[in-house]
Amino acid sequence: MSRRFKHEVAAVNIRINDKDRRDYPKLIETLANLKRGVRVLGKTNLAINYFDKKTLRGIILKYDELPSDDEWFNTENFDGASEADLEEIVIPERLKPNYARFYFALDATLHVVAFQTYGRSKGLSTLAVEKYFKGALQFMEIIDAFGDVDADIMSDHGAVDRILNLENLKELELIIRPPNSDDIGETLAHVIEERLREQNADEYRERLKTKGKKRIEPNERTRALAHVAAQNGEVKAKNQEGGAQVTYNSDESPLKEMRTTAESGQDLTMFNILSKLIFQTVEAFRQRQKSANP
Known part of the structure; x- marks a missing residue:
C-alpha cells in the first residue's frame, strides 16, 4: 500500500x-x-x-x-x-x-x-x-x-458544543479576552466590553458551579458567550464521570482542517486549499453568531 x-x-x-x-x-x-x-x-x-x-x-x-x-x-x-x-x-x-x-x-x-x-x-x-x-x-x-x-488559537466550535452538552456538567468557566464587535455583534460585544471597562480588566471570566445530583444546563446567553470564548479565549469544564470529575478544555480541540495525499511535494497546494476552508468556516460561524446574538 x-x-x-x-x-x-x-x-x-x-x-x-x-x-x-x-x-x-x-x-x-x-x-x-x-x-x-x-x-x-x-x-x-x-x-x-x-x-x-x-x-x-x-x-x-x-x-x-x-x-x-x-x-x-x-x-x-x-x-x-x-x-x-x-x-x-x-x-x-x-x-x-x-x-x-x-x-x-x-x-x-x-x-x-x-x-x-x-x-x-x-x-x-x-x-x-x-x-x-x-x-x-x-x-x-x-x-x-x-x-x-x-x-x-481558534477552537473547534463542535467541541465547544460537546462540552456544553456534557451529561453531568458540574463546572463551566468561560474566559474571554477583548473581542472585535464586528465578529460577534454589537450587543454581546458591548456587554463584555462594559464589564471589562467597569472593572479595569483585560480578561472577562464567568464561572458556573453546581453540587450534588444537579447538572449545569447552559442557557442561550451562556452558549453564545462560550462560542465567543472559542475564538477569543477558552472554555473550561468539569464533568462527573463515574466517581471522578473529568476536566475538559476547548484549547485541547483547536479548529483544524486535515487531508492526506498520495504524493509528496504538494504542501503549498494543500495549504492553500485547507487555509481557504478554515477561513470559510470562520466566516460562516461568525455570520451565524451575529444573527443569533442575544
Whole structure:
C-alpha cells in the first residue's frame, strides 16, 4: 500500500484593540521585518521571517536555541564531554539546529492567520504558535505601533458544543479576552466590553458551579458567550464521570482542517486549499453568531 502524506492547518485569531490602528497586514509585516524569535517550548523558537503583503502569505520558522550551559555527551566513551571535547565544538552563533518552515496565510478582514500544523513530515503545535504570537505582540515596536493586541488559537466550535452538552456538567468557566464587535455583534460585544471597562480588566471570566445530583444546563446567553470564548479565549469544564470529575478544555480541540495525499511535494497546494476552508468556516460561524446574538 502506498504511503499517504498528511497535511493539516489550524488558525489563530488576532485582535488589534484600537480601532484606529487596525492594520493587520502591516502588523504581520512588522513582525516579519523584526526577524526576532520567541522561545515557545523548551529550546524551540518560532519567528516569522517572510510575509508578502500582496498575497498575504508568509513563512513561520521553527528552530532550536542551544543554551551556552548545556551539557554535552561523548558517544565514544559514553560519558560526559571533557573540556578538551568542548574545545572542538565550534558552532557560529548565527547557526541554529532543527530548522523547519511552515506556511501561513492572513485573512485581513477576519483578522485570522491560518498556519500549517503538519507538512513536509514536520509538525508545529498550536500551543507553540499561540505562545509565539502572545510573546511577539509584546515587542515594544508592536505596542508602539498598534497598542494592545490579543491572539488566541481558534477552537473547534463542535467541541465547544460537546462540552456544553456534557451529561453531568458540574463546572463551566468561560474566559474571554477583548473581542472585535464586528465578529460577534454589537450587543454581546458591548456587554463584555462594559464589564471589562467597569472593572479595569483585560480578561472577562464567568464561572458556573453546581453540587450534588444537579447538572449545569447552559442557557442561550451562556452558549453564545462560550462560542465567543472559542475564538477569543477558552472554555473550561468539569464533568462527573463515574466517581471522578473529568476536566475538559476547548484549547485541547483547536479548529483544524486535515487531508492526506498520495504524493509528496504538494504542501503549498494543500495549504492553500485547507487555509481557504478554515477561513470559510470562520466566516460562516461568525455570520451565524451575529444573527443569533442575544
